[in-house]
Amino acid sequence: MRSFLSERAKNTGKSSIREILEISKKPGVISFAGGLPKPETFPFEDLAEAARRQIGENYRQSLxxxxxxxxxxxxxxxxxxxxxxxxxxxxxxxxxxxxxxxxxxxxxxxxxxxxxxxxxxxxxxxxxxxxxxxxxxxxxxxxxxxxxxxxxxxxxxxxxxxxxxxxxxxxxxxxxxxxxxxxxxxxxxxxxxxxxxxxxxxxxxxxxxxxxxxxxxxxxxxxxxxxxxxxxxxxxxxxxxxxxxxxxxxxxxxxxxxxxxxxxxxxxxxxxxxxxxxxxxxxxxxxxxSEHLAQARSHYRQNRNVILEALERFFPDDERITWTRPEGGLFIWVTLPEGVNTDELLFDALENKVAFVPGSGFYVNDGGKNSMRLCYSVLQPDEINEGIKLLAEVVRRHLSAASPAREE
Ligand SMILES: Cc1ncc(COP(=O)(O)O)c(C=O)c1O
Structure with a gap:
């Protein structure tokens, strides 16, 4: 049978990030991969009330x-x-x-x-x-x-x-x-x-x-x-x-x-x-x-602080490794030395029960190979600490593979 796909569908790749998110859901894996908001920050009880009233009483408009x-x-x-x-x-x-x-x-x-x-x-x-x-x-x-x-x-x-x-x-x-x-x-x-x-x-x-x-x-x-x-x-x-x-x-x-x-x-x-x-x-x-968001902001601030401290504590002390310090939102971006490939590093990280999104998926050229996105939104502080410790072990191994002469 011939291909029925349009040129545009043929030329658009599946999101590699969505595939990574699937793999990172394996039991026991601490995942910094997802980019989800924390479900507890949704005002679910009040929304349930509003839904009941809107669907029950305002159905002429809401349905x-x-x-x-x-x-x-x-x-x-x-x-x-x-x-x-x-x-x-x-x-x-x-x-x-x-x-x-x-x-x-x-x-x-x-x-x-x-x-x-x-x-x-x-x-x-x-x-x-x-x-x-x-x-x-x-x-x-x-x-x-x-x-x-x-x-x-x-x-x-x-x-x-x-x-x-x-x-x-x-x-x-x-x-x-x-x-x-x-x-x-x-x-x-x-x-x-x-x-x-x-x-x-x-x-x-x-x-x-x-x-x-x-x-x-x-x-x-x-x-x-x-x-x-x-x-x-x-x-x-x-x-x-x-x-x-x-x-x-x-x-x-x-x-x-x-x-x-x-x-x-x-x-x-x-x-x-x-x-x-x-x-x-x-x-x-x-x-x-704005008032409702105070609780979400305080949760994300706490997790941002925990991940920054964990990176400082567990990651190799190497001036070629840098990370951002966000003032809001859900993500931190880590850059490793040139030559380290985070697409490959991810396989070892998954073996070590930790996941992240490799940087290359966020690039419109072939860059970003030595970087990774870490999402800190949904994890508990002890999971963040443990996850960064596990990730640091893998990073350390890849650093010596990329540049054996380097001293930590
Ligand atoms: C920058 C950016 N734009 C758009 C979206 C999609 O968000 P929405 O749930 O509003 O479709 C996201 C989701 O992560 C995002 O990070």
């Missing part, structure tokens, strides 16, 4: 189709929450989506033709790489620094692409506690990025699911808040702050671009689940999201 833009009351409630972060949004500038991954799909459908160029971090979120790949776009990576994407390199890359006669479409960034590095973009770079977008006539896609999960340092305004020209589209997910299973996010942007997303969304799924929008709305009307 019915809704408008593609999303339930008006839900969008208004989200505008209210986002206004806490110095951001003023009108109803025509915000839509609800079946979470951020769908927003990425809609952005790709609306803005990317095959061969179009976009810029993203090196490393960046693997689900975005997969979505851009599905639409046959060319993702050009720009190295990450401790305060966000290297904007000098970004400008060089934009000019390089222009010299080839192409024009890029957008820059994709995760400014808050980036997945996978945990890095936050500084206010200075946020402003400068908007300037660059103006100068080279680009859009900015701002993806910020960890927004609201800052447990240290000073809050940064969304990049969108610096934009006066209508060049920024922001996706803000409720997955990490209310519930991942409800699959809810909002997308905020200029009316003309939001309109384009609505058209594409009509053909994709008609509307976002009205059921989850009504449940989330009732919960948000009765509770303060």
């Amino acid at each position: 019915q189709y809704g408008i593609t833009e999303g339930v008006i009351e839900f969008r208004k409630e989200m505008i209210d929450w986002l206004s806490n972060f110095g951001w003023s949004i009108k109803l025509d500038n915000i839509i609800a989506t079946n979470s951020s991954q769908q927003a990425l799909d809609l952005v790709s459908k609306a803005f990317l033709d095959p061969g179009d160029v976009l810029f993203c971090g090196l490393p960046t979120y693997a689900g975005a790489i997969q979505s851009f790949q599905l639409f046959q776009a060319r993702s050009v990576g720009v190295p990450m620094e401790s305060d966000g994407m290297n904007l000098n390199v970004l400008e060089e890359e934009i000019r390089r692409v222009e010299r080839t006669g192409r024009q890029a479409k957008f820059v994709y960034v995760i400014p808050d506690f980036q997945n996978p590095t945990g890095v936050t973009m500084s206010g200075r770079k946020r402003k400068k990025l908007v300037k660059i977008a103006m100068e080279y006539d680009l859009l900015i896609i701002e993806d910020t699911p960890y927004f609201g999960l800052r447990f240290e340092g000073q809050e940064e305004r969304p990049i969108n808040a610096y934009d006066n020209e209508g060049r920024v589209i922001t996706m803000s997910s409720l997955s990490k702050v209310l519930s991942a299973g409800m699959r809810l996010a909002v997308v905020v942007g200029p009316e003309n671009l939001i309109d384009a997303l609505v058209t594409v969304k009509q053909a994709t799924d008609l509307c976002t689940s009205t059921t989850t929008q009504w449940i989330a709305l009732e919960w948000m009307q009765n509770h303060e999201l």
Whole structure:
């Protein structure tokens, strides 16, 4: 039988990270691989109450189709929450989506033709790489620094692409506690990025699911808040702050671009689940999201502290080994010396009953081989300590294999 697959389906790889997550679920393995929020941070009892009332008493709306833009009351409630972060949004500038991954799909459908160029971090979120790949776009990576994407390199890359006669479409960034590095973009770079977008006539896609999960340092305004020209589209997910299973996010942007997303969304799924929008709305009307998040933030802060101390204590004392120090979110990024291959190291780690995600899956080029993402969100402190100890043993073995002359 001939192949029935479209070119785009043929050329899009399965997520290697999802496969690693499956393997790392083996009993007895301490896994830093998953990127899940801690289930206890979901307000499950209050959500159950809201669900019972919304489905039982508001079924005419909560079990019915809704408008593609999303339930008006839900969008208004989200505008209210986002206004806490110095951001003023009108109803025509915000839509609800079946979470951020769908927003990425809609952005790709609306803005990317095959061969179009976009810029993203090196490393960046693997689900975005997969979505851009599905639409046959060319993702050009720009190295990450401790305060966000290297904007000098970004400008060089934009000019390089222009010299080839192409024009890029957008820059994709995760400014808050980036997945996978945990890095936050500084206010200075946020402003400068908007300037660059103006100068080279680009859009900015701002993806910020960890927004609201800052447990240290000073809050940064969304990049969108610096934009006066209508060049920024922001996706803000409720997955990490209310519930991942409800699959809810909002997308905020200029009316003309939001309109384009609505058209594409009509053909994709008609509307976002009205059921989850009504449940989330009732919960948000009765509770303060910021107050609820205090508990999640304190849990993640504690685990971040435990993993930083464990890395300091158990990892080899070698100046070529570095890791990030996130001020929020769920991830730490570890860089090992050149020559150590974390794809291979993972097999030995699994033998030693510990798992992580190798860095290469977050790269749009063949880089990242000597790095790894560690997620500290769901483990208990003693599991983190034990897991880092087990991982350190494997790292030590691979260090001597990579450069035998090295002394610890
Ligand atoms: C940067 C980034 N964007 C989008 C997503 C997808 O989130 P959602 O559950 O809103 O689809 C994730 C999930 O981990 C993420 O880290």
